[in-house]
Amino acid sequence: MAVSVARPMTNSLTxxxxxxxxxxxxxxxxxxxxxxxxxxxxxxxxxxxxxxVGALFLGTVLFDxxxxxxxxxxxxxxxxxxxxxxxxxxxxxxxxxxxxxxxIYTVLLNGFxxxxxxxxFTESMRNVLDAGGGAVHAIVGTLEITGLAxxxxxxxxxxxxxxxxxxxxxxxxxxxxxxxxxxxxIPSIVAGLFAYAFFVLLTGNVGYRSxxxxxxxxxxxxxxxxxxxxxxxxxxxxxxxxxxSYALGVxxxxxxxxxxxxxxxxxxxTGIMLSIARVIGETAPLLIVSGLTASMNYxxxxxxxxxxxxxxxxxxxxxxxxxxxxxxxxxxxxxxLILIVMLLNLxxxxxxxxxxxxxxx
Amino acid sequence: MTTETTGVIxxxxxxxxxxxxxxxxxxxSLILVVLAAVAVFLxxxxxxxxxxxxxxxxxxxPNFWAYVWPLVFGTVWAAAIALVxxxxxxxxxxxxxxxxxxRRLAQGLGYIIDLLAxxxxxxxGLWGVxxxxxxxxxxxxxxxxxxGWIPLFGGTVSGTGKTVLTVAIVLAVMVLxxxxxxxxxxxxxxxxxxxxxxxxxxxxxxxxxxxxVLPFGRPGIISASMLGLGRALGETLxxxxxxxxxxxxxxFLLTSQNPNTIASNIALQFPEASGIGINTLIASGLVxxxxxxxxxxxxxxxxxxxxxxxxAN
Numbered sequence: 040m041a042v043s044v045a046r047p048m049t050n051s052l053t054x055x056x057x058x059x060x061x062x063x064x065x066x067x068x069x070x071x072x073x074x075x076x077x078x079x080x081x082x083x084x085x086x087x088x089x090x091x092v093g094a095l096f097l098g099t100v101l102f103d104x105x106x107x108x109x110x111x112x113x114x115x116x117x118x119x120x121x122x123x124x125x126x127x128x129x130x131x132x133x134x135x136x137x138x139x140x141x142x143i144y145t146v147l148l149n150g151f152x153x154x155x156x157x158x159x160f161t162e163s164m165r166n167v168l169d170a171g172g173g174a175v176h177a178i179v180g181t182l183e184i185t186g187l188a189x190x191x192x193x194x195x196x197x198x199x200x201x202x203x204x205x206x207x208x209x210x211x212x213x214x215x216x217x218x219x220x221x222x223x224x225i226p227s228i229v230a231g232l233f234a235y236a237f238f239v240l241l242t243g244n245v246g247y248r249s250x251x252x253x254x255x256x257x258x259x260x261x262x263x264x265x266x267x268x269x270x271x272x273x274x275x276x277x278x279x280x281x282x283x284s285y286a287l288g289v290x291x292x293x294x295x296x297x298x299x300x301x302x303x304x305x306x307x308x309t310g311i312m313l314s315i316a317r318v319i320g321e322t323a324p325l326l327i328v329s330g331l332t333a334s335m336n337y338x339x340x341x342x343x344x345x346x347x348x349x350x351x352x353x354x355x356x357x358x359x360x361x362x363x364x365x366x367x368x369x370x371x372x373x374x375x376l377i378l379i380v381m382l383l384n385l386x387x388x389x390x391x392x393x394x395x396x397x398x399x400x
Numbered sequence: 401m402t403t404e405t406t407g408v409i410x411x412x413x414x415x416x417x418x419x420x421x422x423x424x425x426x427x428x429s430l431i432l433v434v435l436a437a438v439a440v441f442l443x444x445x446x447x448x449x450x451x452x453x454x455x456x457x458x459x460x461x462p463n464f465w466a467y468v469w470p471l472v473f474g475t476v477w478a479a480a481i482a483l484v485x486x487x488x489x490x491x492x493x494x495x496x497x498x499x500x501x502x503r504r505l506a507q508g509l510g511y512i513i514d515l516l517a518x519x520x521x522x523x524x525g526l527w528g529v530x531x532x533x534x535x536x537x538x539x540x541x542x543x544x545x546x547x548g549w550i551p552l553f554g555g556t557v558s559g560t561g562k563t564v565l566t567v568a569i570v571l572a573v574m575v576l577x578x579x580x581x582x583x584x585x586x587x588x589x590x591x592x593x594x595x596x597x598x599x600x601x602x603x604x605x606x607x608x609x610x611x612x613v614l615p616f617g618r619p620g621i622i623s624a625s626m627l628g629l630g631r632a633l634g635e636t637l638x639x640x641x642x643x644x645x646x647x648x649x650x651x652f653l654l655t656s657q658n659p660n661t662i663a664s665n666i667a668l669q670f671p672e673a674s675g676i677g678i679n680t681l682i683a684s685g686l687v688x689x690x691x692x693x694x695x696x697x698x699x700x701x702x703x704x705x706x707x708x709x710x711x712a713n
Contacts, residue, residue: 221697
């Protein structure tokens with residue numbers, strides 16, 4: 040009786056472990072510590088403005104060291120390494136988020152005010168040297184070129200994926216699969232050079248620029264994406280559906296058209312929307328083969344035509360006398376572009392969510 | 401009608417079947433044609449530059465290879481630094497999503513990283529030059545002052561922050577989503593039994609990852625890196641906007657004399673180029689195409705080999 044009273048209370052499950060929540064306290068503690076250090080540095084005149092990113096970063100580094108040391112002393116080497124790995128992996132995730140947050144924040148901050156001015160969506164840049172003007176010529180150009188590229192790539196991409204899934208076997212199918220992989224890796228600027236070289240040989244005009252060329256270049260980038268995503272979707276269609284159709288005497292082409300395609304339509308549409316979202320932000324090929332202009336040119340087959348990404352680039356690269364006006368327009372167009380891409384992504388996800396077939400499982 | 405007694409029933413060939421299957425084959429073959437056309441047109445337009453006489457090329461280069469060599473170096477150099485930055489981060493992010501984050505959060509976190517892939521490259525360029533370059537320049541000065549004895553950080557530090565290191569950081573951010581996505585997929589495919597066996601033997605979570613997940617995922621990590629490298633090599637506008645280029649070959653990270661990349665050089669020179677200059681740029685594009693082709697082929701090879709043995713598990 041007396042012996043058991045003399046022994047201190049110990050819990051064998053928690054001895055040799057850091058108390059719950061202590062890791063978080065160390066994290067917050069090291070952030071506060073470094074925050075104070077940087078505050079002192081700032082008050083001493085070392086930096087012009089408060090360095091929040093530096094404080095958070097160095098605080099996280101200090102946290103990694105502290106956690107490793109404390110865990111090493113309390114829990115031993117293996118647990119310490121485990122905790123170090125956990126904190127480093129979480130740090131990597133936070134580092135990956137920083138540029139995204141910074142980018143969205145700055146684009147919103149710098150672009151929103153200019154974008155909501157009505158002139159941005161109603162005027163072109165013709166004869167504009169200062170604050171006025173807008174990007175309507177670029178927005179229409181982007182929609183036209185991307186639309187034409189979609190018209191080119193969707194039939195080719197879809198039929199190719201049908202060939203690969205329903206018909207293809209042997210050497211030709213293997214070659215096409217390989218080449219689609221190769222096409223996926225074509226740098227966008229090379230696609231632009233190809234379209235330019237193609238039309239120069241066709242027309243003999245060395246200064247060739249047109250929206251059609253831009254659409255061809257974008258198609259080269261878009262076709263492999265459409266093929267890949269449609270192929271995945273067609274493969275998901277259960278074979279039972281095809282066999283049931285054959286058993287009813289339906290010819291193969293009607294089976295594909297009436298059974299396979301409707302079943303996978305939602306997925307294919309999603310893939311097409313995502314591929315549009317991918318090429319709509321392409322700048323380099325359009326810069327080369329569609330050129331740039333300040334005026335409204337909506338004829339795809341004749342002359343230079345402006346697009347939103349090229350608009351962003353030229354507003355930044357060719358700043359006039361009133362620099363801030365040009366940079367503001369660049370930010371506004373960047374915001375417009377991001378919003379278009381986000382919208383396309385959102386539509387794609389909604390289509391996938393609502394219309395995807397409910398396979399009985 | 402009764403003469404055929406061989407017992408083989410041949411299906412009647414329908415017109416619709418003929419038309420449909422032929423049109424799919426035509427579409428598939430069109431891809432062959434397009435790719436062949438890309439190669440042929442680029443080669444045809446490149447030949448004048450490759451055989452050009454000394455003194456006719458831009459930058460006073462004696463021949464095409466002397467012209468393109470600094471650009472090849474710059475392309476590979478910037479992409480390599482970008483990979484050095486992005487490989488550990490993407491592995492970390494992929495592990496965080498696949499093995500550390502709570503199940504319910506994991507998918508949402510994956511979407512957030514995919515958001516980065518939705519940002520067009522020209523916006524990354526704008527952000528890189530107007531935000532990142534300015535913000536990071538004091539850090540470059542500090543790095544140069546304290547670690548200038550390391551050759552990489554030596555030289556005269558750039559006053560604008562438009563250096564090859566800034567470019568590499570922007571490129572690293574841009575290739576992060578694709579690398580993370582591939583790594584994540586492979587890590588999630590690790591056989592559950594391997595992981596549970598490691599944990600049952602008393603391994604901590606990190607030891608389980610080191611002994612079960614990482615060895616299994618190594619081919620995936622390699623192919624992810626190669627895909628990221630392919631993207632980084634071909635990236636144009638972000639580099640063109642952020643870098644302050646020069647015709648040099650050096651390993652300094654922080655100076656304003658940076659080797660340019662092929663893609664960025666094309667974007668910057670093309671609008672003003674004429675005559676043999678255009679041919680030279682197209683020829684350099686062909687070189688870029690060959691480099692990315694090799695890198696992507698290695699990536700595909702690694703992925704396909706991986707597929708072959710994952711079926712056995």
